[in-house]
Amino acid sequence: MRTFDDIRLLRVTYLRGPNLWTYRAALEVWLDLGALEDHPSDKLPGFVDRLVAVLPALEEHHCGVGERGGFLQRLREGTWMGHVLEHVVIELLNLAGMPTGFGQTRSTSKTGVYRMVFRARDEAVARCALERGHRVLMDVINARAADVPAAVQAVRDAIDRAYLGPSTAHIVASATERRIPHLRLNDGNLVQLGHGRRQHRIWTAETDRTSAIAEGIARDKDLTKRLIAAVGVPVPEGRIAASAAEAWEAAEDIGLPVAVKPSDGNHGRGVTLDLSAREQIEAAWALADQEGSEVIVERYIPGDEHRLLVVAGQMVAAARGEAAWVTGDGRQSVAQLVDQQLNQDPRRGDTEDHPLGRIDVRGDGAIVVDLQRQGLAADDVPAAGRRVLIQRNGNVAVDCTDEVHPDFARVASLAARTVGLDIAGVDLVAQHIGQPLAGQQAAVVEVNAGPGLLAHLKPAIGAPRPVGKAIVDHLFPPGDDGRIPLVGIAGGGATHRVARLVAWLLQLSGRHVGLACRDGLFLGARQVESRDARDGALAERLLLNREVDTAVFENGPATILDQGLVYDRCHIGVVTDLDGAETLERHDIREADDLPRVLRTQMDVVLAEGTGVLNADDERIAALARYCDGGVILYATGPAPLAAHRAGGGRAVLAAGGRPVLCEGPAEIPLALRGGSSLPPAVLLPAVAAAWALGLAAPLLAAGIDTFDAQNPALNPADSR
Structure with a gap:
């Protein structure tokens, strides 16, 4: 079988905005087929079958025929390799999780030279997809083993490096639905919505209306509690403890059980709940001390943890947390049970795309403390049928927006406004979020600036909530598209x-x-x-x-x-x-x-x-x-x-x-x-x-x-x- 030299990529140009080809950013490639100009797809023995074998989803590509299987029809009838490269690149992008439908390939006045273009939301990702697609195509042409999984992973890695986080991307998508333009201002999540004088900026769930003073207050949990308590928001009694011994003294004064947490931590790190024994409280103090500048000991409030998202003074979404448990089988250790019964859940992962995080029974100090209270360690084997509490918090991913009683919506709004945040995640503990506040023990435990939106966008249970729209509507009233002439x-x-x-x-x-x-x-x-x-x-x-x-x-x-x-x-x-x-x-x-x-x-x-x-x-x-x-x-x-x-x-x-x-x-x-x-x-x-x-x-x-x-x-x- 004849071996062909690589298709030469003569020039690669990133078109950042509307262009000759499309309204959107695109990557244009000038390529020289060389000897392959005389060998379209139907002239290479076995080529089509080899290509479809490594990229079977090419069958879904419509191409110019306008229906499923259209591209395969073109392959079997005979099409040139520039056109094939276009579809290989698009398919790699699809497989990597960035669906891309637009591409075109046109001949030029020079024999064998073509212009190929495809939609490119990000230049680095597009160039990676081109490089990997080029390699896969040449391997298929020359009947070599084509490592498609490696190519897809490379493109996926490029996407992870280059793309906006899910919260920012959702806000930007909501702005785009209203035809508000956006510009990315750094390699992270700083984005400008609108142009010139009519612009606003976001950084994840913070905006240019988010007060720096309010952010500072929110970081100081003790100060936050004192301020919101002063206006009538229920909070748990608590105080700062400068040492493990002071933590135990504070717990005795406040009354057991207590919770211990860092004063300026986030994402539930360093938080340990429902503590009654001195050794537990002192261990929890040491854990919290690693995560923040000061440690708070406060009265433990029984109930479920809830995150209420407040935008411009209105509660727009709510999620409830659920404790994570495993059931012993008499054979496997706690760590093995966690991996099998909890971490295998596809909703759990280490990226922002997963509504639930993976559980590390050895590295999470709060989990270690809870296991100790149950007389267990990570390598112990619970008896068959025994339920073991693994994690009390950190699983706020069950949508409960429609259940929230107006009392709790009002309290969350008041807390956010008192701190001064235009967007806030208000964490509260309540036994019955759908019942009036009076008559039950409930309290606001934190008010967070820049709250994560994933629990509301991809809840583990329940319907997604249009929180991005609420944020965009907060910045741009109806009728304002953020555009200047x-x-x-x-x-x-x-x-x-x-x-x-x-x-x-x-x-x-x-x-x-x-x-x-x-x-x-x-x-x-x-x-x-x-x-x-x-x-x-x-x-x-x-x-x-x-x-x-x-x-x-x-x-x-x-x-x-x-x-x-x-x-x-x-x-x-x-x-x-x-x-x-x-x-x-x-x-x-x-x-x-x-x-x-x-x-x-x-x-x-x-x-x-x-x-x-x-x-x-x-x-x-x-x-x-x-x-x-x-x-x-x-x-x-x-x-x-x-x-x-x-x-x-x-x-x-x-x-x-x-x-x-x-x-x-x-x-x-x-x-x-x-x-x-x-x-x-x-x-x-x-x-x-x-x-x-x-x-x-x-x-x-x-x-x-x-x-x-x-x-x-x-x-x-x-x-x-």
């Missing part, structure tokens, strides 16, 4: 001059305008960066800036092809010209007729309530109107290209006597300029149309044009950039 200007000629004029006009209207163009990065009239700001890393700074309430971006064809757009959607999208094709040969573009499919990207992302601005002097550009979800304003140097659009009541901008005229249907409003502008129509008309689309009136537009030349002398007609 964005203007995207695409073309290859004088688009930087158009962008500069648009920014100037909008600034005169009282807006705090950010501008990213080839001349640099601007905040108002101040240049803050002289480098070409069509680069996405620079342009994104406008979206991060809390002062910016409107932003203008210049996007050349190379920007779209090399990086994708920096924003997901915009309010105003402008396409001015089809210049610059001669500079794009590396993208297999050689003439102006190839550019509309690239610049279409700018029209694709216009919001439904937005406006597309198109140059009607070029029919190829005017035809892009069909891709715009919003309204359309056409502009032209003469009336003929605008006639049909105006006849239908559409808006347009016309050059007449060297001055722009605003047209809406048959109505016309000439701009009353003081004198003729030095700006050519190719700059003046699209800029006026974009500013008009954002609500600027004719007098302000005229004043802006009159003053622009004086304020921007470098941008005169002689400027040929």
Whole structure:
């Protein structure tokens, strides 16, 4: 059997935003099949059967046929290896737990060279999937053993390293459902929701409305108890113990049984409950001392542990904890019983994706203490039928939201508001969460900042709760999508001059305008960066800036092809010209007729309530109107290209006597300029149309044009950039 050299990956480009292929981030790969160009899938003996044997779920891929088994049909009919690589990569991503449906492969003008693209939520993960998929495919082509499990694990590991935690990811998904954009600000869970002045930030379940003072209070459990007790929230009596001996003294004074916990611990670490014997209390003090700066001894409250999630003063979800027990069989040790009866539960694990944690009977001091009270150790063998208590807390994963009595919801809300937290996990112990507070022994034992959401998102028992939606609604009231007006200007000629004029006009209207163009990065009239700001890393700074309430971006064809757009959607999208094709040969573009499919990207992302601005002097550009979800304003140097659009009541901008005229249907409003502008129509008309689309009136537009030349002398007609 013939052995083939590896498919060559000529160029790999991460497209961070909307691009030629899709609205979303993608990885584009230019590849050279070499000799495999002459050996499509049906020409390699046994290839299809070998591929399906290692990746049987390829049968589920629809491909262009549009139904299950479509890709297999293409394989047996004959398809080229670039297309096969696309599906192998997608399947590895699917198997690794990141379902991915989008991919395309297209030939280029050079024989054997293809462009392959697939959806890439994260660049590192996408590159890992490409590398591993490439290796698997070459192994199958050459009839070598393909280690698919290792490939899947590598991609899964990349996902674990790169992706948001489940709580943050759920909040972001809830924001996306409301079409609120997001930007990840670090490698962890710091995420910006919204743009510019209308943004909010989250860090897991903390927000930019979460007070640092409130967080400090919540970390100090003794201070928290004193504050919430002062406003009538029931709390267990307790005090700080500086030593094991003081812990026993405190327990005697408070009354047995007691609980011992660190004053500033979390996740139940170092907490031991229901203690009555001195040796138990002293051992529990030593355990708690390892987890926090101080140790609290407090009255033990019998009942079940509950976590009530409070958002903006309202209880939105609740989960109940259940003690973990094992039953002896007279043969196995406690440790073996735990592994068999508890840790085998698929809901238990060591990652954030598991609602229940794995139990370590030797490493968890609280479990060791509880076993000692029962006269047992991890290696002891309980009698057959004997029930052994393993863990009293740490299993808060049973949804009970619908059971919570209003008394407990009110107490949780009061506790969160007293501490000052906008989002809080209120831990309370109660015997009957569904009955009134009066008449039962119950108490709030902790108020936590940045509470984990997993118990409410993936409860071990019960229905998931939309806690992410509650958090997003807290930050963004109904109707607020967190977006500031964005203007995207695409073309290859004088688009930087158009962008500069648009920014100037909008600034005169009282807006705090950010501008990213080839001349640099601007905040108002101040240049803050002289480098070409069509680069996405620079342009994104406008979206991060809390002062910016409107932003203008210049996007050349190379920007779209090399990086994708920096924003997901915009309010105003402008396409001015089809210049610059001669500079794009590396993208297999050689003439102006190839550019509309690239610049279409700018029209694709216009919001439904937005406006597309198109140059009607070029029919190829005017035809892009069909891709715009919003309204359309056409502009032209003469009336003929605008006639049909105006006849239908559409808006347009016309050059007449060297001055722009605003047209809406048959109505016309000439701009009353003081004198003729030095700006050519190719700059003046699209800029006026974009500013008009954002609500600027004719007098302000005229004043802006009159003053622009004086304020921007470098941008005169002689400027040929």
